[in-house]
Amino acid sequence: MTLFDDFMVRATLAGLGVVLAAAPLGCFVVWRRMAYFGDATAHASILGVALALAFNVSILGGVLSVALIMALTVSALGGRGYAMDTLLGVMAHSSLAFGLVAVSFIDGVRVDLMAYLFGDILAVGRVDLLVIWGGAALVLLLLLARWSALLTSTLNPDLASAAGISPRREQLILSIALAMVVAVAIKVVGVLLIAAMLLIPAAAARPFARTPERMALIAVVIGAVSVLSGIQLAFQFDSPTGPTIVCVAAVLFCAASVLDYLRPNRA
Amino acid sequence: MSDTLISLKNVCVHIGAKVALHDVNLAIKSGEIVTVVGPNGSGKSTLLRTLVSAIKPTGGQITRMPNLRIGYVPQKLHIDPTLPLTVRRFLSLPRRVNDAVAEKALNDAGAGDLGKRQMTGLSGGQFQRVLLARALLNNPHILILDEATQGLDQPGSADFYAQIAQVRQNFGCAVLMVSHELHVVMAASDRVICLNGHICCEGAPEIVASAPEYRALFGSGTQGALALYRHEHSHTHDETCAHDHAQSHHNENSHDNSEATL
Numbered sequence: 001m002t003l004f005d006d007f008m009v010r011a012t013l014a015g016l017g018v019v020l021a022a023a024p025l026g027c028f029v030v031w032r033r034m035a036y037f038g039d040a041t042a043h044a045s046i047l048g049v050a051l052a053l054a055f056n057v058s059i060l061g062g063v064l065s066v067a068l069i070m071a072l073t074v075s076a077l078g079g080r081g082y083a084m085d086t087l088l089g090v091m092a093h094s095s096l097a098f099g100l101v102a103v104s105f106i107d108g109v110r111v112d113l114m115a116y117l118f119g120d121i122l123a124v125g126r127v128d129l130l131v132i133w134g135g136a137a138l139v140l141l142l143l144l145a146r147w148s149a150l151l152t153s154t155l156n157p158d159l160a161s162a163a164g165i166s167p168r169r170e171q172l173i174l175s176i177a178l179a180m181v182v183a184v185a186i187k188v189v190g191v192l193l194i195a196a197m198l199l200i201p202a203a204a205a206r207p208f209a210r211t212p213e214r215m216a217l218i219a220v221v222i223g224a225v226s227v228l229s230g231i232q233l234a235f236q237f238d239s240p241t242g243p244t245i246v247c248v249a250a251v252l253f254c255a256a257s258v259l260d261y262l263r264p265n266r267a
Numbered sequence: 268m269s270d271t272l273i274s275l276k277n278v279c280v281h282i283g284a285k286v287a288l289h290d291v292n293l294a295i296k297s298g299e300i301v302t303v304v305g306p307n308g309s310g311k312s313t314l315l316r317t318l319v320s321a322i323k324p325t326g327g328q329i330t331r332m333p334n335l336r337i338g339y340v341p342q343k344l345h346i347d348p349t350l351p352l353t354v355r356r357f358l359s360l361p362r363r364v365n366d367a368v369a370e371k372a373l374n375d376a377g378a379g380d381l382g383k384r385q386m387t388g389l390s391g392g393q394f395q396r397v398l399l400a401r402a403l404l405n406n407p408h409i410l411i412l413d414e415a416t417q418g419l420d421q422p423g424s425a426d427f428y429a430q431i432a433q434v435r436q437n438f439g440c441a442v443l444m445v446s447h448e449l450h451v452v453m454a455a456s457d458r459v460i461c462l463n464g465h466i467c468c469e470g471a472p473e474i475v476a477s478a479p480e481y482r483a484l485f486g487s488g489t490q491g492a493l494a495l496y497r498h499e500h501s502h503t504h505d506e507t508c509a510h511d512h513a514q515s516h517h518n519e520n521s522h523d524n525s526e527a528t529l
Contacts, residue, residue, distance in 0.1 A: 030349045031350045148360060148362070148363075151360055151361070154350070155344070155346065155350070155357075157321070158321040158339070159360075160361070162319040162321060162337060203349075206349055209351040210351050211351055211353060211356045212351060
Protein backbone atom coordinates (compact mmCIF):
# COMPACT_ATOMS: atom_id res chain seq x y z
CA MET A 1 0.00 0.00 0.00
CA THR A 2 2.04 2.86 -1.27
CA LEU A 3 -0.78 5.28 -0.48
CA PHE A 4 -0.19 5.00 3.24
CA ASP A 5 3.50 5.65 2.77
CA ASP A 6 2.75 9.29 2.18
CA PHE A 7 2.89 11.14 5.50
CA MET A 8 0.41 13.71 4.19
CA VAL A 9 -2.16 11.02 3.47
CA ARG A 10 -1.63 9.49 6.90
CA ALA A 11 -1.96 12.90 8.54
CA THR A 12 -5.18 13.63 6.68
CA LEU A 13 -6.69 10.27 7.57
CA ALA A 14 -5.68 10.71 11.21
CA GLY A 15 -7.29 14.14 11.34
CA LEU A 16 -10.49 12.91 9.73
CA GLY A 17 -10.67 10.00 12.15
CA VAL A 18 -10.42 12.32 15.14
CA VAL A 19 -13.01 14.70 13.71
CA LEU A 20 -15.46 11.88 13.05
CA ALA A 21 -15.65 11.13 16.78
CA ALA A 22 -14.84 14.54 18.23
CA ALA A 23 -17.47 16.57 16.35
CA PRO A 24 -20.59 14.65 17.46
CA LEU A 25 -19.19 14.28 20.97
CA GLY A 26 -18.42 17.99 20.91
CA CYS A 27 -22.11 18.69 20.32
CA PHE A 28 -22.91 17.05 23.64
CA VAL A 29 -20.10 18.99 25.27
CA VAL A 30 -21.68 22.21 23.97
CA TRP A 31 -25.28 21.26 24.84
CA ARG A 32 -24.37 20.17 28.34
CA ARG A 33 -22.02 23.07 28.96
CA MET A 34 -19.18 20.68 29.62
CA ALA A 35 -16.60 22.73 27.72
CA TYR A 36 -14.38 22.97 30.73
CA PHE A 37 -14.72 19.26 31.34
CA GLY A 38 -13.12 18.53 27.97
CA ASP A 39 -10.32 20.93 28.79
CA ALA A 40 -9.73 19.34 32.17
CA THR A 41 -9.68 15.81 30.79
CA ALA A 42 -7.16 16.91 28.18
CA HIS A 43 -4.89 18.59 30.72
CA ALA A 44 -5.03 15.59 33.01
CA SER A 45 -3.91 13.35 30.17
CA ILE A 46 -0.41 14.84 30.27
CA LEU A 47 -0.04 13.12 33.62
CA GLY A 48 -1.05 9.95 31.82
CA VAL A 49 1.70 10.53 29.28
CA ALA A 50 4.27 11.02 32.05
CA LEU A 51 3.21 7.89 33.90
CA ALA A 52 3.20 5.87 30.70
CA LEU A 53 6.74 7.01 29.88
CA ALA A 54 7.91 6.35 33.43
CA PHE A 55 6.51 2.85 33.63
CA ASN A 56 7.21 2.08 30.01
CA VAL A 57 3.64 1.21 29.11
CA SER A 58 1.67 2.37 26.12
CA ILE A 59 0.88 6.09 25.99
CA LEU A 60 -2.69 5.31 24.98
CA GLY A 61 -3.23 3.16 28.05
CA GLY A 62 -1.70 5.76 30.37
CA VAL A 63 -3.71 8.63 28.98
CA LEU A 64 -6.91 6.63 28.89
CA SER A 65 -6.65 5.51 32.50
CA VAL A 66 -5.77 8.94 33.90
CA ALA A 67 -8.50 10.62 31.87
CA LEU A 68 -10.98 8.00 33.06
CA ILE A 69 -9.92 8.32 36.69
CA MET A 70 -10.35 12.07 36.46
CA ALA A 71 -13.76 11.81 34.84
CA LEU A 72 -14.94 9.36 37.50
CA THR A 73 -13.51 11.40 40.37
CA VAL A 74 -15.18 14.57 39.15
CA SER A 75 -18.49 12.77 38.67
CA ALA A 76 -18.26 11.29 42.16
CA LEU A 77 -17.21 14.53 43.88
CA GLY A 78 -19.64 16.74 41.97
CA GLY A 79 -22.27 18.43 44.11
CA ARG A 80 -20.43 17.94 47.41
CA GLY A 81 -19.55 21.45 48.40
CA TYR A 82 -17.40 22.65 45.54
CA ALA A 83 -18.79 24.04 42.33
CA MET A 84 -18.03 21.89 39.31
CA ASP A 85 -15.74 24.42 37.63
CA THR A 86 -13.65 24.82 40.79
CA LEU A 87 -13.31 21.06 41.12
CA LEU A 88 -12.35 20.67 37.47
CA GLY A 89 -9.87 23.51 37.70
CA VAL A 90 -8.17 21.96 40.71
CA MET A 91 -7.97 18.52 39.10
CA ALA A 92 -6.97 19.74 35.65
CA HIS A 93 -4.17 22.03 36.63
CA SER A 94 -2.79 19.94 39.45
CA SER A 95 -2.60 16.87 37.26
CA LEU A 96 -0.99 18.95 34.51
CA ALA A 97 1.56 20.22 37.04
CA PHE A 98 2.20 16.76 38.49
CA GLY A 99 2.54 15.45 34.96
CA LEU A 100 5.11 18.09 33.98
CA VAL A 101 7.11 17.51 37.16
CA ALA A 102 6.97 13.75 36.72
CA VAL A 103 8.18 14.03 33.15
CA SER A 104 11.18 16.13 34.23
CA PHE A 105 12.46 13.15 36.26
CA ILE A 106 12.49 10.95 33.19
CA ASP A 107 15.57 11.23 30.95
CA GLY A 108 15.33 12.08 27.30
CA VAL A 109 11.67 12.86 26.91
CA ARG A 110 11.85 16.63 26.91
CA VAL A 111 11.46 16.81 23.14
CA ASP A 112 8.76 14.19 23.16
CA LEU A 113 6.66 16.20 25.57
CA MET A 114 6.30 19.07 23.11
CA ALA A 115 4.77 16.58 20.72
CA TYR A 116 2.16 15.63 23.29
CA LEU A 117 1.34 19.22 24.18
CA PHE A 118 0.86 20.34 20.61
CA GLY A 119 0.56 17.11 18.69
CA ASP A 120 2.52 16.00 15.69
CA ILE A 121 0.07 14.94 13.07
CA LEU A 122 2.77 14.61 10.39
CA ALA A 123 4.50 11.92 12.45
CA VAL A 124 1.44 9.69 12.56
CA GLY A 125 2.40 6.12 11.70
CA ARG A 126 0.34 3.20 10.49
CA VAL A 127 -0.18 1.86 13.99
CA ASP A 128 -1.26 5.30 15.20
CA LEU A 129 -3.72 5.42 12.35
CA LEU A 130 -5.19 2.10 13.42
CA VAL A 131 -5.48 3.29 17.02
CA ILE A 132 -7.12 6.57 16.00
CA TRP A 133 -9.68 4.97 13.70
CA GLY A 134 -10.34 2.15 16.15
CA GLY A 135 -10.92 4.60 19.00
CA ALA A 136 -13.01 6.91 16.84
CA ALA A 137 -15.18 4.03 15.66
CA LEU A 138 -15.71 2.88 19.25
CA VAL A 139 -16.73 6.36 20.38
CA LEU A 140 -19.03 6.76 17.40
CA LEU A 141 -20.69 3.41 18.02
CA LEU A 142 -21.13 4.28 21.69
CA LEU A 143 -22.77 7.59 20.79
CA LEU A 144 -25.01 6.02 18.15
CA ALA A 145 -26.12 3.20 20.44
CA ARG A 146 -27.02 5.57 23.29
CA TRP A 147 -28.05 8.57 21.19
CA SER A 148 -31.66 8.88 22.35
CA ALA A 149 -30.86 8.22 25.99
CA LEU A 150 -27.96 10.68 25.93
CA LEU A 151 -30.09 13.33 24.28
CA THR A 152 -32.96 12.87 26.73
CA SER A 153 -30.79 13.15 29.80
CA THR A 154 -29.05 16.16 28.26
CA LEU A 155 -32.46 17.76 27.84
CA ASN A 156 -33.62 17.16 31.39
CA PRO A 157 -32.48 14.58 33.97
CA ASP A 158 -35.97 14.22 35.44
CA LEU A 159 -37.56 13.51 32.09
CA ALA A 160 -34.89 10.87 31.57
CA SER A 161 -35.54 9.24 34.96
CA ALA A 162 -39.26 9.23 34.28
CA ALA A 163 -38.53 7.32 31.07
CA GLY A 164 -36.36 4.78 32.89
CA ILE A 165 -33.04 6.27 31.81
CA SER A 166 -30.37 6.88 34.42
CA PRO A 167 -28.87 10.36 33.89
CA ARG A 168 -25.80 9.38 35.91
CA ARG A 169 -25.08 6.44 33.66
CA GLU A 170 -25.40 8.61 30.54
CA GLN A 171 -23.05 11.15 32.11
CA LEU A 172 -20.59 8.34 32.74
CA ILE A 173 -20.84 7.16 29.14
CA LEU A 174 -20.07 10.66 27.91
CA SER A 175 -17.09 10.88 30.28
CA ILE A 176 -15.73 7.60 28.95
CA ALA A 177 -16.21 8.72 25.35
CA LEU A 178 -14.46 11.98 26.17
CA ALA A 179 -11.52 10.18 27.73
CA MET A 180 -11.22 7.99 24.63
CA VAL A 181 -11.31 10.90 22.19
CA VAL A 182 -8.66 12.73 24.19
CA ALA A 183 -6.48 9.63 24.27
CA VAL A 184 -6.59 9.05 20.51
CA ALA A 185 -6.47 12.73 19.52
CA ILE A 186 -3.39 13.52 21.57
CA LYS A 187 -1.10 12.62 18.68
CA VAL A 188 -3.02 14.75 16.18
CA VAL A 189 -3.66 18.11 17.82
CA GLY A 190 -2.02 17.66 21.19
CA VAL A 191 -3.31 18.10 24.73
CA LEU A 192 -3.70 21.86 24.55
CA LEU A 193 -5.85 21.92 21.43
CA ILE A 194 -8.10 18.88 21.84
CA ALA A 195 -10.82 20.91 23.49
CA ALA A 196 -10.79 23.17 20.45
CA MET A 197 -11.51 20.27 18.11
CA LEU A 198 -14.40 19.25 20.33
CA LEU A 199 -15.96 22.66 20.69
CA ILE A 200 -15.33 24.77 17.62
CA PRO A 201 -16.90 22.59 14.88
CA ALA A 202 -19.97 21.96 17.07
CA ALA A 203 -20.35 25.64 17.90
CA ALA A 204 -19.91 26.62 14.24
CA ALA A 205 -22.60 24.12 13.22
CA ARG A 206 -25.26 25.45 15.60
CA PRO A 207 -26.71 28.26 13.43
CA PHE A 208 -27.34 25.91 10.51
CA ALA A 209 -29.09 23.10 12.36
CA ARG A 210 -32.73 22.54 13.22
CA THR A 211 -32.31 19.13 14.87
CA PRO A 212 -29.57 17.66 17.06
CA GLU A 213 -28.70 15.05 14.44
CA ARG A 214 -28.26 17.70 11.77
CA MET A 215 -25.99 19.69 14.07
CA ALA A 216 -23.77 16.66 14.65
CA LEU A 217 -23.52 16.01 10.90
CA ILE A 218 -22.71 19.63 10.05
CA ALA A 219 -20.13 19.65 12.83
CA VAL A 220 -18.41 16.64 11.24
CA VAL A 221 -18.37 18.41 7.86
CA ILE A 222 -16.94 21.62 9.35
CA GLY A 223 -14.34 19.60 11.25
CA ALA A 224 -13.38 17.67 8.12
CA VAL A 225 -13.01 20.88 6.09
CA SER A 226 -10.79 22.28 8.85
CA VAL A 227 -8.57 19.20 8.81
CA LEU A 228 -8.24 19.05 5.02
CA SER A 229 -7.53 22.72 4.46
CA GLY A 230 -5.53 23.05 7.68
CA ILE A 231 -3.06 20.39 6.57
CA GLN A 232 -2.71 21.94 3.12
CA LEU A 233 -2.20 25.42 4.53
CA ALA A 234 0.33 24.19 7.07
CA PHE A 235 2.24 22.50 4.26
CA GLN A 236 2.25 25.66 2.14
CA PHE A 237 3.16 28.13 4.86
CA ASP A 238 5.31 25.71 6.83
CA SER A 239 3.27 26.38 9.99
CA PRO A 240 2.64 23.87 12.81
CA THR A 241 -0.12 21.57 11.57
CA GLY A 242 -2.31 21.03 14.67
CA PRO A 243 -2.65 24.73 15.46
CA THR A 244 -3.28 25.52 11.78
CA ILE A 245 -6.21 23.09 11.74
CA VAL A 246 -7.67 24.78 14.81
CA CYS A 247 -7.15 28.20 13.20
CA VAL A 248 -9.15 27.14 10.14
CA ALA A 249 -11.93 25.83 12.39
CA ALA A 250 -11.93 29.14 14.28
CA VAL A 251 -12.21 31.11 11.02
CA LEU A 252 -15.12 28.88 9.96
CA PHE A 253 -16.77 29.53 13.31
CA CYS A 254 -16.46 33.29 12.80
CA ALA A 255 -17.86 33.00 9.28
CA ALA A 256 -20.79 30.94 10.57
CA SER A 257 -21.52 33.51 13.27
CA VAL A 258 -21.44 36.39 10.79
CA LEU A 259 -23.68 34.51 8.34
CA ASP A 260 -26.12 33.78 11.13
CA TYR A 261 -26.14 37.42 12.17
CA LEU A 262 -26.80 38.62 8.64
CA ARG A 263 -29.63 36.15 8.03
CA PRO A 264 -33.02 37.92 7.87
CA ASN A 265 -35.03 35.39 9.92
CA ARG A 266 -32.70 34.10 12.54
CA ALA A 267 -33.72 30.77 14.04
CA MET B 268 -57.67 -1.96 45.83
CA SER B 269 -57.15 -2.93 42.21
CA ASP B 270 -57.74 0.64 41.01
CA THR B 271 -54.91 2.12 43.10
CA LEU B 272 -52.26 3.40 40.71
CA ILE B 273 -49.53 4.40 43.14
CA SER B 274 -49.34 4.14 46.87
CA LEU B 275 -46.73 5.45 49.28
CA LYS B 276 -46.22 3.92 52.70
CA ASN B 277 -44.22 5.80 55.33
CA VAL B 278 -42.02 7.29 52.64
CA CYS B 279 -39.09 9.46 53.75
CA VAL B 280 -36.82 11.39 51.40
CA HIS B 281 -33.57 13.10 52.31
CA ILE B 282 -32.04 15.71 50.05
CA GLY B 283 -28.44 15.79 51.25
CA ALA B 284 -28.64 15.95 55.04
CA LYS B 285 -32.01 17.65 54.98
CA VAL B 286 -35.27 15.79 55.53
CA ALA B 287 -37.45 16.82 52.60
CA LEU B 288 -40.32 14.42 53.24
CA HIS B 289 -41.12 12.14 56.12
CA ASP B 290 -43.84 9.61 56.91
CA VAL B 291 -45.80 10.25 53.76
CA ASN B 292 -48.74 7.92 53.24
CA LEU B 293 -50.63 8.41 50.04
CA ALA B 294 -52.63 6.50 47.46
CA ILE B 295 -53.76 7.71 44.07
CA LYS B 296 -56.74 5.94 42.52
CA SER B 297 -57.47 5.81 38.83
CA GLY B 298 -59.35 8.75 37.39
CA GLU B 299 -59.18 11.08 40.39
CA ILE B 300 -57.74 14.58 40.39
CA VAL B 301 -55.46 15.21 43.35
CA THR B 302 -53.86 18.56 44.02
CA VAL B 303 -50.89 19.12 46.30
CA VAL B 304 -50.65 22.48 48.02
CA GLY B 305 -48.04 23.70 50.46
CA PRO B 306 -45.61 26.55 51.11
CA ASN B 307 -42.29 26.87 49.31
CA GLY B 308 -39.81 24.26 50.45
CA SER B 309 -42.55 21.98 51.72
CA GLY B 310 -41.46 19.11 49.50
CA LYS B 311 -44.11 19.31 46.77
CA SER B 312 -41.68 18.90 43.90
CA THR B 313 -39.74 16.30 45.87
CA LEU B 314 -42.93 14.29 46.29
CA LEU B 315 -43.68 14.39 42.57
CA ARG B 316 -40.11 13.61 41.58
CA THR B 317 -40.16 10.66 43.96
CA LEU B 318 -43.34 9.39 42.32
CA VAL B 319 -41.75 9.53 38.85
CA SER B 320 -38.59 7.77 40.17
CA ALA B 321 -36.35 10.79 39.69
CA ILE B 322 -35.48 10.59 43.40
CA LYS B 323 -35.05 7.43 45.44
CA PRO B 324 -36.81 7.49 48.80
CA THR B 325 -34.54 6.87 51.80
CA GLY B 326 -37.25 5.01 53.65
CA GLY B 327 -40.69 3.52 53.22
CA GLN B 328 -42.32 1.81 50.31
CA ILE B 329 -43.66 2.86 46.94
CA THR B 330 -46.04 0.48 45.23
CA ARG B 331 -46.92 1.04 41.61
CA MET B 332 -49.57 -0.76 39.65
CA PRO B 333 -47.88 -3.25 37.28
CA ASN B 334 -47.10 -1.61 33.91
CA LEU B 335 -48.17 1.78 35.22
CA ARG B 336 -47.76 4.47 32.56
CA ILE B 337 -46.94 7.90 33.95
CA GLY B 338 -47.09 11.13 31.98
CA TYR B 339 -44.84 13.67 33.66
CA VAL B 340 -44.86 17.42 33.05
CA PRO B 341 -41.86 18.87 34.90
CA GLN B 342 -41.87 22.17 36.76
CA LYS B 343 -39.50 23.84 34.39
CA LEU B 344 -37.49 22.60 31.49
CA HIS B 345 -34.59 24.72 30.48
CA ILE B 346 -33.48 23.91 26.98
CA ASP B 347 -30.04 25.24 26.24
CA PRO B 348 -30.18 27.57 23.23
CA THR B 349 -27.22 25.68 21.75
CA LEU B 350 -29.44 22.61 21.33
CA PRO B 351 -31.43 22.79 18.11
CA LEU B 352 -34.66 20.88 18.59
CA THR B 353 -37.98 20.96 16.76
CA VAL B 354 -41.16 20.18 18.65
CA ARG B 355 -41.63 17.08 16.51
CA ARG B 356 -38.13 15.80 17.33
CA PHE B 357 -38.65 16.57 21.00
CA LEU B 358 -41.69 14.29 21.06
CA SER B 359 -39.53 11.43 19.76
CA LEU B 360 -37.26 11.53 22.81
CA PRO B 361 -36.31 9.07 24.09
CA ARG B 362 -38.57 6.74 22.09
CA ARG B 363 -39.33 7.44 18.48
CA VAL B 364 -43.05 7.92 17.84
CA ASN B 365 -44.67 7.94 14.44
CA ASP B 366 -46.18 11.07 12.92
CA ALA B 367 -49.78 10.04 13.56
CA VAL B 368 -49.16 9.51 17.28
CA ALA B 369 -47.22 12.78 17.58
CA GLU B 370 -49.93 14.72 15.76
CA LYS B 371 -52.67 13.25 17.93
CA ALA B 372 -50.80 14.11 21.13
CA LEU B 373 -50.20 17.67 19.94
CA ASN B 374 -53.87 18.07 19.06
CA ASP B 375 -54.95 16.61 22.40
CA ALA B 376 -52.72 19.12 24.16
CA GLY B 377 -53.97 22.03 22.06
CA ALA B 378 -50.63 22.46 20.31
CA GLY B 379 -51.64 21.08 16.91
CA ASP B 380 -49.76 23.55 14.73
CA LEU B 381 -46.45 23.68 16.60
CA GLY B 382 -44.74 20.55 15.24
CA LYS B 383 -42.20 22.29 13.06
CA ARG B 384 -41.29 25.07 15.51
CA GLN B 385 -38.04 25.23 17.46
CA MET B 386 -38.44 24.44 21.18
CA THR B 387 -36.44 27.51 22.17
CA GLY B 388 -38.71 29.78 20.11
CA LEU B 389 -41.97 28.85 21.89
CA SER B 390 -43.89 31.08 24.28
CA GLY B 391 -44.42 29.90 27.85
CA GLY B 392 -47.95 28.68 27.17
CA GLN B 393 -46.95 26.89 23.97
CA PHE B 394 -44.01 25.26 25.72
CA GLN B 395 -46.23 23.87 28.49
CA ARG B 396 -48.66 22.49 25.90
CA VAL B 397 -45.81 20.73 24.14
CA LEU B 398 -44.69 19.24 27.47
CA LEU B 399 -48.27 18.12 28.02
CA ALA B 400 -48.36 16.57 24.54
CA ARG B 401 -45.17 14.69 25.33
CA ALA B 402 -46.68 13.39 28.58
CA LEU B 403 -49.72 12.14 26.65
CA LEU B 404 -47.72 10.13 24.10
CA ASN B 405 -47.80 6.87 26.01
CA ASN B 406 -51.51 7.11 26.85
CA PRO B 407 -50.80 7.49 30.58
CA HIS B 408 -52.80 6.11 33.49
CA ILE B 409 -51.77 9.12 35.49
CA LEU B 410 -50.65 12.59 34.57
CA ILE B 411 -48.26 14.25 37.01
CA LEU B 412 -47.87 18.01 36.71
CA ASP B 413 -45.44 20.07 38.76
CA GLU B 414 -46.61 23.70 38.89
CA ALA B 415 -47.23 23.48 35.20
CA THR B 416 -48.56 27.01 34.92
CA GLN B 417 -45.65 28.72 36.62
CA GLY B 418 -44.73 31.79 34.59
CA LEU B 419 -48.04 31.92 32.72
CA ASP B 420 -50.40 34.85 33.13
CA GLN B 421 -53.91 34.38 34.50
CA PRO B 422 -55.72 33.73 31.18
CA GLY B 423 -52.84 31.56 30.02
CA SER B 424 -53.00 29.30 33.05
CA ALA B 425 -56.80 29.20 32.98
CA ASP B 426 -56.57 28.00 29.36
CA PHE B 427 -53.99 25.43 30.35
CA TYR B 428 -56.13 24.01 33.13
CA ALA B 429 -59.13 23.88 30.81
CA GLN B 430 -56.93 21.81 28.52
CA ILE B 431 -56.00 19.49 31.39
CA ALA B 432 -59.70 19.01 32.21
CA GLN B 433 -60.32 18.18 28.56
CA VAL B 434 -57.43 15.74 28.51
CA ARG B 435 -58.65 14.02 31.63
CA GLN B 436 -62.08 13.63 30.08
CA ASN B 437 -60.65 12.17 26.87
CA PHE B 438 -58.11 9.89 28.48
CA GLY B 439 -59.84 9.06 31.75
CA CYS B 440 -56.47 9.32 33.45
CA ALA B 441 -55.79 10.33 37.03
CA VAL B 442 -54.20 13.74 37.52
CA LEU B 443 -51.78 14.62 40.30
CA MET B 444 -50.64 18.21 40.29
CA VAL B 445 -48.99 20.87 42.35
CA SER B 446 -50.84 24.12 42.05
CA HIS B 447 -51.06 27.55 43.59
CA GLU B 448 -54.19 28.53 41.72
CA LEU B 449 -56.80 28.14 44.36
CA HIS B 450 -59.83 28.44 42.11
CA VAL B 451 -58.53 25.42 40.24
CA VAL B 452 -57.76 23.55 43.43
CA MET B 453 -61.17 24.23 44.87
CA ALA B 454 -63.22 23.74 41.73
CA ALA B 455 -61.53 20.88 39.96
CA SER B 456 -59.87 18.64 42.55
CA ASP B 457 -61.42 15.54 44.01
CA ARG B 458 -58.88 15.66 46.78
CA VAL B 459 -56.43 18.19 48.13
CA ILE B 460 -53.25 17.26 49.94
CA CYS B 461 -51.74 19.88 52.16
CA LEU B 462 -48.03 19.24 52.39
CA ASN B 463 -45.36 20.62 54.67
CA GLY B 464 -42.59 18.04 54.89
CA HIS B 465 -45.33 15.54 55.63
CA ILE B 466 -49.03 15.42 54.88
CA CYS B 467 -50.67 17.98 57.22
CA CYS B 468 -54.15 17.15 56.11
CA GLU B 469 -56.00 15.85 53.11
CA GLY B 470 -59.50 15.43 51.85
CA ALA B 471 -62.14 17.08 49.71
CA PRO B 472 -61.24 20.71 48.92
CA GLU B 473 -63.87 22.28 51.18
CA ILE B 474 -62.91 20.06 54.09
CA VAL B 475 -59.21 20.82 53.73
CA ALA B 476 -59.87 24.54 53.38
CA SER B 477 -61.52 24.57 56.79
CA ALA B 478 -59.08 22.22 58.49
CA PRO B 479 -57.05 23.86 61.28
CA GLU B 480 -53.77 22.57 59.82
CA TYR B 481 -54.52 24.20 56.50
CA ARG B 482 -55.52 27.45 58.20
CA ALA B 483 -52.34 27.35 60.20
CA LEU B 484 -50.32 27.11 57.00
CA PHE B 485 -52.26 29.47 54.83
CA GLY B 486 -54.24 31.71 57.19
CA SER B 487 -58.01 31.87 57.33
CA GLY B 488 -59.08 34.76 55.11
CA THR B 489 -61.63 33.96 52.39
CA GLN B 490 -61.42 30.23 52.96
CA GLY B 491 -57.70 30.63 52.74
CA ALA B 492 -57.92 31.67 49.11
CA LEU B 493 -56.26 35.05 49.39
CA ALA B 494 -53.99 33.83 52.11
CA LEU B 495 -52.67 31.13 49.83
CA TYR B 496 -51.45 33.74 47.42
CA ARG B 497 -50.27 36.13 50.05
CA HIS B 498 -48.41 33.68 52.21
CA GLU B 499 -46.77 31.75 49.46
CA HIS B 500 -43.72 33.97 49.35
CA SER B 501 -43.54 35.16 52.93
CA HIS B 502 -44.56 32.09 54.81
CA THR B 503 -44.06 32.10 58.55
CA HIS B 504 -44.98 28.98 60.35
CA ASP B 505 -47.67 29.18 62.98
CA GLU B 506 -47.08 27.63 66.38
CA THR B 507 -50.53 26.06 66.50
CA CYS B 508 -49.60 24.00 63.50
CA ALA B 509 -46.62 22.51 65.26
CA HIS B 510 -48.86 21.61 68.17
CA ASP B 511 -51.38 19.89 66.01
CA HIS B 512 -48.63 17.94 64.40
CA ALA B 513 -46.99 16.98 67.64
CA GLN B 514 -50.13 15.08 68.51
CA SER B 515 -50.20 13.22 65.25
CA HIS B 516 -47.97 10.51 63.85
CA HIS B 517 -44.43 11.88 63.90
CA ASN B 518 -41.93 13.22 66.38
CA GLU B 519 -41.48 16.89 66.94
CA ASN B 520 -37.76 16.92 66.36
CA SER B 521 -37.85 16.04 62.72
CA HIS B 522 -40.64 18.50 62.24
CA ASP B 523 -38.56 21.27 63.77
CA ASN B 524 -35.82 20.38 61.37
CA SER B 525 -37.99 20.77 58.37
CA GLU B 526 -39.37 23.99 59.76
CA ALA B 527 -35.98 25.50 60.26
CA THR B 528 -35.36 25.33 56.57
CA LEU B 529 -38.54 27.09 55.58
